[in-house]
Amino acid sequence: MQYEVDDEELIRRWHQVRQRTEKADANGILLGGGADLKYLTGYDAMPLERITALVGRFSSGDALPTLIVPELEEARVRRRPSVYSVHTWDDTADSASVIAAALPQRGAVLVSDDLWALHLLGLQRSSPGLELRSLSDSVGGLRLIKSPEERAALAAAGSLADQVASQLQHGQIPLLGRTEAEIAEDIAERLIAVGHETVEFVIIASGPNAASPHHHPGSRTVRTGEIVLCDFGGRLNGYCSDTTRCVHTGPAPADVREAYEVLAAAQEAAVQAAQPGRLLADVDLAARRVISAAGYGDNFIHRTGHGIGAEVHEHPYVTQLNTDPVQVGHAFSVEPGIYIPGRWGMRLEDIVVIENGGARRCNNSARELVEV
Numbered sequence: 001m002q003y004e005v006d007d008e009e010l011i012r013r014w015h016q017v018r019q020r021t022e023k024a025d026a027n028g029i030l031l032g033g034g035a036d037l038k039y040l041t042g043y044d045a046m047p048l049e050r051i052t053a054l055v056g057r058f059s060s061g062d063a064l065p066t067l068i069v070p071e072l073e074e075a076r077v078r079r080r081p082s083v084y085s086v087h088t089w090d091d092t093a094d095s096a097s098v099i100a101a102a103l104p105q106r107g108a109v110l111v112s113d114d115l116w117a118l119h120l121l122g123l124q125r126s127s128p129g130l131e132l133r134s135l136s137d138s139v140g141g142l143r144l145i146k147s148p149e150e151r152a153a154l155a156a157a158g159s160l161a162d163q164v165a166s167q168l169q170h171g172q173i174p175l176l177g178r179t180e181a182e183i184a185e186d187i188a189e190r191l192i193a194v195g196h197e198t199v200e201f202v203i204i205a206s207g208p209n210a211a212s213p214h215h216h217p218g219s220r221t222v223r224t225g226e227i228v229l230c231d232f233g234g235r236l237n238g239y240c241s242d243t244t245r246c247v248h249t250g251p252a253p254a255d256v257r258e259a260y261e262v263l264a265a266a267q268e269a270a271v272q273a274a275q276p277g278r279l280l281a282d283v284d285l286a287a288r289r290v291i292s293a294a295g296y297g298d299n300f301i302h303r304t305g306h307g308i309g310a311e312v313h314e315h316p317y318v319t320q321l322n323t324d325p326v327q328v329g330h331a332f333s334v335e336p337g338i339y340i341p342g343r344w345g346m347r348l349e350d351i352v353v354i355e356n357g358g359a360r361r362c363n364n365s366a367r368e369l370v371e372v
């Protein structure tokens with residue numbers, strides 16, 4: 001499936017951003033590169049000390065945003081005159097003044113999270129009269145609601161990750177006697193072999209290392225009789241996959257099997273709670289309640305999930321504190337975990353997209369603790 005954003009879709013997105021910005025009582029918007037800029041323009045800017053920015057000025061009635069690019073990168077920018085105008089600046093210009101000139105001269109300007117401090121502070125110095133506010137605090141994440149095409153892109157990426165997960169579960173990826181780092185390299189190659197364009201990350205955590213949720217795969221060798229936690233993802237057509245599966249080398253002891261059943265029940269409860277109109281906090285609590293009831297409450301040491309799309313971690317975050325409603329078009333991970341320091345850890349992660357009827361999983365490899 002090839003997913004290309006056309007001008008019409010970009011114009012629709014810009015229109016929405018403009019409405020949301022005006023509703024937040026701001027006259028302008030400033031995006032300093034990153035995934036938001038790409039979402040609105042299709043242009044993947046290099047993150048550099050020479051700023052690339054997208055500027056919207058609403059008070060003056062400008063319909064189109066201005067894409068401000070360093071002159072030496074102009075050749076990389078596609079001309080889309082119905083979506084944005086292009087303004088270049090060269091190395092003799094002061095970029096802060098160039099940006100300031102394109103912004104409204106008074107009122108509030110919403111600034112994206114990924115505008116570098118270097119550029120933000122430069123702008124504050126050159127335009128002390130501007131009221132700069134956080135875009136994500138004022139209107140939330142721009143990429144929060146995924147279109148049906150974006151949801152399909154996430155599902156396609158997810159099914160590629162599932163192919164690697166099922167290779168793992170079928171014992172096709174050698175584990176015993178290999179180091180975590182070797183297994184991680186093997187999985188990275190497989191993520192590409194099944195069709196991802198890039199590998200975003202691979203976490204392999206074995207035995208006691210699995211008790212550290214973001215463990216960096218290292219020199220520990222996998223032995224018989226332990227959990228191997230594998231969390232990995234790549235990118236297809238600009239959209240990310242992210243799934244976690246645990247396997248057990250040899251037969252799992254009863255306490256591990258029982259804990260895993262709790263984990264799987266918690267994950268299922270959270271997926272069931274992910275209904276439009278309920279709260280994101282309810283999704284987190286649905287998982288947390290099951291794990292706490294089984295006595296592992298203190299061992300579930302992170303939020304239940306994170307949004308995913310053009311970035312592996314983005315809005316919305318599935319935490320106890322997020323009282324925003326679950327909405328059709330949300331895409332997020334559901335990934336409860338149980339971690340016993342010094343002994344073992346386990347996590348089960350699927351990406352879900354929210355449709356009218358509830359959550360649809362983008363990951364569908366086996367959810368059991370498979371013994372390999």
Ligand code: ZN
Binds near residue numbers: 214
């Ligand atoms: Zn993570």
Ligand code: ZN
Binds near residue numbers: 231232242243244
């Ligand atoms: Zn993950």
Ligand code: ZN
Binds near residue numbers: 306333335349
């Ligand atoms: Zn994740």
